[in-house]
Amino acid sequence: MKIYDGGKILLGLIVFVGLAxxxxxxxxxxxxxxxxxxxxxxVIQEMAEKKCVEPKEFMRAGHMQMLNNWRDSVxxxxxxxxVSNTGSRHDMSLQNTCMNCxxxxxxxxxxxxxxxxxxxxxxDCHIAPKEKES
Amino acid sequence: xxxxxxxxxxxxxxxxxxxxxxxxxxxxxxxxSEVLPNEKALKGKHWGMAIDxxxxxxxxxxxxxxxxxxxxxxxxxxxxPKEEVKWIWTESYEHTFPGLESKFMSESVxxxxxxxxxxxxxxxxxxxxxxxxxxYKRNDGLVMQDMHRCIGCRFCxxxxxxxxxxxxxxxxxxFIKKEKENKEYPTRMKGVVEKCTFCFERLAxxxxxxxxxxxxxxxxxxxxxxxxxxxxxxxxxxxxLRRKAELGTGPSIYYVIGGGEHA
Amino acid sequence: xxxxxxxxxRKYWTWVFFLLAVVGVGFLAYLNQFTTxxxxxxxxxxxxxxxxxxxxxxxxxxAASAVMVVIPYYLxxxxxxxxxxxxxxxxxxxxxxxxxxxxxxxxxxPMRIMNVVLHPAPGSVMFWDAVVLNGxxxxxxxxxxxxxGAEKKGVKPEGWVKPLIYLSIPWAVSIHTVTAFLYAGLPGxxxxxxxxxxxxxxxxxxxxxxxxxxxxxxIVRKVSKFDPGKEAIQSxxxxxxxxxxxxxxxxxxxxFTAFYSGIPSHQHPITYLFFGIExxxxxxxxxxxxxxxxxxxxxxxxxxRTRKNETTLAFAAAILFIAAWIDKGMGLVVGGFxxxxxxxVVEYSPTxxxxxxxxxxxxxxxxxxxGLYKIAISIKEETAT
Numbered sequence: 001m002k003i004y005d006g007g008k009i010l011l012g013l014i015v016f017v018g019l020a021x022x023x024x025x026x027x028x029x030x031x032x033x034x035x036x037x038x039x040x041x042x043v044i045q046e047m048a049e050k051k052c053v054e055p056k057e058f059m060r061a062g063h064m065q066m067l068n069n070w071r072d073s074v075x076x077x078x079x080x081x082x083v084s085n086t087g088s089r090h091d092m093s094l095q096n097t098c099m100n101c102x103x104x105x106x107x108x109x110x111x112x113x114x115x116x117x118x119x120x121x122x123x124d125c126h127i128a129p130k131e132k133e134s
Numbered sequence: 135x136x137x138x139x140x141x142x143x144x145x146x147x148x149x150x151x152x153x154x155x156x157x158x159x160x161x162x163x164x165x166x167s168e169v170l171p172n173e174k175a176l177k178g179k180h181w182g183m184a185i186d187x188x189x190x191x192x193x194x195x196x197x198x199x200x201x202x203x204x205x206x207x208x209x210x211x212x213x214x215p216k217e218e219v220k221w222i223w224t225e226s227y228e229h230t231f232p233g234l235e236s237k238f239m240s241e242s243v244x245x246x247x248x249x250x251x252x253x254x255x256x257x258x259x260x261x262x263x264x265x266x267x268x269x270y271k272r273n274d275g276l277v278m279q280d281m282h283r284c285i286g287c288r289f290c291x292x293x294x295x296x297x298x299x300x301x302x303x304x305x306x307x308x309f310i311k312k313e314k315e316n317k318e319y320p321t322r323m324k325g326v327v328e329k330c331t332f333c334f335e336r337l338a339x340x341x342x343x344x345x346x347x348x349x350x351x352x353x354x355x356x357x358x359x360x361x362x363x364x365x366x367x368x369x370x371x372x373x374x375l376r377r378k379a380e381l382g383t384g385p386s387i388y389y390v391i392g393g394g395e396h397a
Numbered sequence: 398x399x400x401x402x403x404x405x406x407r408k409y410w411t412w413v414f415f416l417l418a419v420v421g422v423g424f425l426a427y428l429n430q431f432t433t434x435x436x437x438x439x440x441x442x443x444x445x446x447x448x449x450x451x452x453x454x455x456x457x458x459x460a461a462s463a464v465m466v467v468i469p470y471y472l473x474x475x476x477x478x479x480x481x482x483x484x485x486x487x488x489x490x491x492x493x494x495x496x497x498x499x500x501x502x503x504x505x506x507p508m509r510i511m512n513v514v515l516h517p518a519p520g521s522v523m524f525w526d527a528v529v530l531n532g533x534x535x536x537x538x539x540x541x542x543x544x545x546g547a548e549k550k551g552v553k554p555e556g557w558v559k560p561l562i563y564l565s566i567p568w569a570v571s572i573h574t575v576t577a578f579l580y581a582g583l584p585g586x587x588x589x590x591x592x593x594x595x596x597x598x599x600x601x602x603x604x605x606x607x608x609x610x611x612x613x614x615x616i617v618r619k620v621s622k623f624d625p626g627k628e629a630i631q632s633x634x635x636x637x638x639x640x641x642x643x644x645x646x647x648x649x650x651x652x653f654t655a656f657y658s659g660i661p662s663h664q665h666p667i668t669y670l671f672f673g674i675e676x677x678x679x680x681x682x683x684x685x686x687x688x689x690x691x692x693x694x695x696x697x698x699x700x701x702r703t704r705k706n707e708t709t710l711a712f713a714a715a716i717l718f719i720a721a722w723i724d725k726g727m728g729l730v731v732g733g734f735x736x737x738x739x740x741x742v743v744e745y746s747p748t749x750x751x752x753x754x755x756x757x758x759x760x761x762x763x764x765x766x767x768g769l770y771k772i773a774i775s776i777k778e779e780t781a782t
Contacts, residue, residue: 054167069169075280078272079169080338092169096318124305124323125281127208127315216441216743229739233662259584265523266512285512286435286505289523291445295585297738301445301505303436324434325505381584 035115038107043100052101053084064120067094095126103129174340178357180256180275181332182386183343184368185249189352196224196247202348203330208321210309219300219322221330222251222345230389231377240392248389249353251345252277252298252330253377256384260290260299269327275358275386276332286325295378296385299329358386398546401775402768408620409771416764423757426750427502435505438751443743444734446503448755451726453499455605456492456762457530457576458598458725462606463489463537464569465636471562477632480625480777484617485610486541487769489569492606493534495762500527502754522578529572536565541769549776573598580733588666588733591654597647598725603640605721607633608714615711617770623777627707634710638698641717645691648724662740669742670732677742680731687723690716 003009044050052059054066070092073079082090091097102108105128113120190196203209203222210219224247228235231248254277261270261277268283269290291299305324315321319335322328333343341347346355356365365388368374374388405413430437440447466485469475501507518524540561547554577595584590591597611633614625655663668674670684697703697713704710736742747755 071282073169075278075282076270077169078171078175078274078334078338080172080175081170083168083170085167091172095320121323125320127317127320216443217436218442225739229741232738232740263521263523263583265518265521265527266509266516267518268512268516283509283512283516284506285509287500287503287523288445288505289521289579291442292580292586292734293583295583295738297443300442302434303438303440304434323506324436327505378585383584 032115035112037109037111038104039102041101041103041108043103047101053082053088053090053097067098067122070094094122099126099129104131105129106131172338172340176337176340176342178274179359180357180386181254181337182275182356182358182365182388183346184354184365184372184374184388184390185349186352186354186368186372186390187246187248188390188392190247190249190349193247195350195352196249198348198350199249199345199353200224202344203333205314206316206319206333206344208306208310208316208319210306210321211311212306212309217303219302219306219328221300221328222249224248225250231375233378234375243391249345250296250298250377251387252332253296253383253385253387254330254332256386257382259293259295259381259383263289263293265289272334274337276334276337278334279327279329279331281320281322281326281328284326286327288327290327295381295383299327301325301327398542398549398772398776401772405771409767413764413767416760416767419760420757420764423754423760426753426757429750430502430754431507435503437748439746439748441743441745443737443741444731444745446730446734447745448727448747448751449499449503451730452755452758453496453503454576454598454730455722455726456496456499457573458602458721459606459609460489460492460496460530460533461569461573461599461602462610464566465603465607465640466610466633467562467566467569469632472566475632477626477628480623481610481614481629481633483541483545483773483777484613484625484770486537487773488606488610488613488766489537490534490541490769491762491766493530493537493572494765495758496530497534498758498761499755502758522575522582526572526575526579529568529575533565533568533572536561536568540565541773545773545776548780551780570599573602580729585738586733587662588729591651593647593650597644597651600640600644600647601721601725604637604644605718605725607637607640608717608721611637611714612711612718613770615707617774621774621778623774623781630707630710631705634698634704634714637714637717638695638704641691641695641698641721644721645695665736665740666732669735670728674736674742677735677744679744679746680727683723684728687720687728690720691724694720 039050059066070082071094073082074092080092082092084090099105105123190199200222204211204220207221209221212218227239227243227246227248230250254275256275258269258271258277261267264270265287266283266285268280268285270278270280272278286301288301291301302322302324306322310321333341336343342355346353354365354368356363358365358369360366368390369388372390373392374390376385376388379385438447438449463485466478466482470478470482501510504510513524513527540558543558544554574595577598580586580589581591581594611630614630614633618624652667655667665674669677670680671688672678673681694713694717697709698717703713731745735744
């Protein structure tokens, strides 16, 4: 069998595969450290029962949707109070409620976000808590 | 609160595993929890303001109102008038009420600064033209700006006949003084439009807008639909003007001009 | 058919690489704007739209003008336009793509553009503009591509394309009407608040679009063996003549209304454009250039001798195009913002990066146009032999 322009096609394929595989090859062998988010902030330390507005498993998987819903509720519908599944009430505010407990943005938020290479732009507007440069 | 915690976790877990992702979780969350308005929130059908121009006497009186607003909302001080961001500021009579100026007029009015801000129109042109409903009118008459949704097309700025809207031509953060920063309120990012929101975040906590509080009684804030409100009493007894009322947008900011006991 | 755009003479590739270079410069400038924000432009809180939206507005007209060859050919069976109709349709395609790109580069938060679809606002003219522009793009792409393909195969286009062609006629009118409504529906912008805005837009579109098409036909004839035909060009010239006269007439109506009524707010923007206000005269030289060019083009077009001479016709078409570009682009868009809602004058002039981005988008549009024309012409040349 003869492939017309076989050389060119082969070369093109090699270039394509090379480009497509570049991110994998580039990172190969470099194991990124497993994220290790911390919740050891002063406010959390002082809590009698250390729990978030919803269970940890839920928050881990769904905090982004929850924050989206909160945002729309507060900004668009004027609803500001969140009544959780356990009946506890919270002011829906990333900047004032979430970050009040989780004042360690670097070790709590960025740890996983960096690992997952997601860059939520919440902090372009919302002011992150003051932290010591580490 | 129709399902218990265990079931809740199970559903959340399963939907994650199934990769159905957020919408399902969010829906279940919606079923299991609820959102409510703050009980202390001020309630009204049509918020409005009456600015008693006579009561604002010195530059410091204006400054207090402007600073109160700009400080709590992290409004940047860009310095360059072309890129300026402002929610409330002053203009002269002829610029506030173009078309109503006269060749010969009362000197006290002619040289008086007038406080200008978003008019929270009854029929807002900005909300009409917004292609994403980032700006819209709420049930309480407040014209809201959702800075999360704005795509920065600036159609609203072309539509607003009051020049009340500002655009973030660049990142505003470097232009907010660190020591003045209000940690409880966000800043904005580049590329979105912003304006006065009648302090929706304060109304939700039962507080009146910051400028009203700082005005020492010169600005009356209230429900225009409520005949017994203080603002309606002011409008009943004093002569007021609205900016460009002839355009039909229905501004909710009234200017008390002369007359009455303050003439 | 796409392969036809990938083979060409040295001249063809020189032109393509020149355009690519301009696109590249524009893209770099855009990256700068993307990271820094629209602050790198000359826009301000008072003049919030400028060069980008001016190009958008002008190019919607160029796109809509394809209808001026579609109507005679398909509705009146004017066979002479058989050869230019595909050129008109492909011009529309590239013009609409430029329009969409100009909107995109004008956005403060371009990554959120899908919000227009995710949170549709049927009350917003901008929403409808997005709908009609995209619809028009697809209509012309499908019609042009399909009929050209049929021609290549030497078969008659199938029946299903006819309704699309008929639909494209009112659709062309709609894109420019809706674009005019972006402006004409705003309270407090006196230059724009006019009932004849859509009519003016269409008149200026039907003058400038076919004028560009005349120039393109002449270029095509020069660089290829394909001749759109002398008669077709002359018919286009007549369309341009009528449309330009209507365009100028409509403008004079605006001047009459503003100045005979004597209402200051209606006079101010026009005064600013042609004479300046309080020493602010940025646009004055531009507007008078446009005026002189418009008058000169009409003289050359109305006079049968100069209209029939293709050299003078080409000159007339070129200066008309420039006049319409100044008037409808910068004049109309920027003029609408001056004076501002406080009756103060804040002027606007574009910055270098802004111009680079604008040229980049134009170059990309012409690159698409070049490719599409290359395909069309290659097929026309093939079927002719």
